[in-house]
Amino acid sequence: MFQYRPPGNHVVYPPDPRCPPYHRQYTGGYxxxxxxIEAHYSQLNRKVQRLLERVEHIERYLGIKP
Known part of the structure; x- marks a missing residue:
């Protein structure tokens, strides 16, 4: 088995050819x-929602928005 180095310090191994194709092949358990992509999209969605809530809170605090 060979290994290759992606940018960064961790080592990534290619998928084992003996494993079925549906075996988790991506780091992070994807x-x-x-x-x-769906997991990252939902994470970004949550971050945007939190930022919008903060903006609304600040606008109410400053009296910009009723």
Missing amino acids: DTHVHM
Whole structure:
């Protein structure tokens, strides 16, 4: 088995050819690339929601928005 180094310090091993193709192949426990993108999208969605709540709080504090 070979190994290759991505940018950074951690070592990534290619998927084992003996494993079925649905075996988790992505770091972080993601099944597919789509699963990874969906998780990141929902994380960004939560961050945007928190920022919007903070902006609304600040606007109410400053009296900009009733």
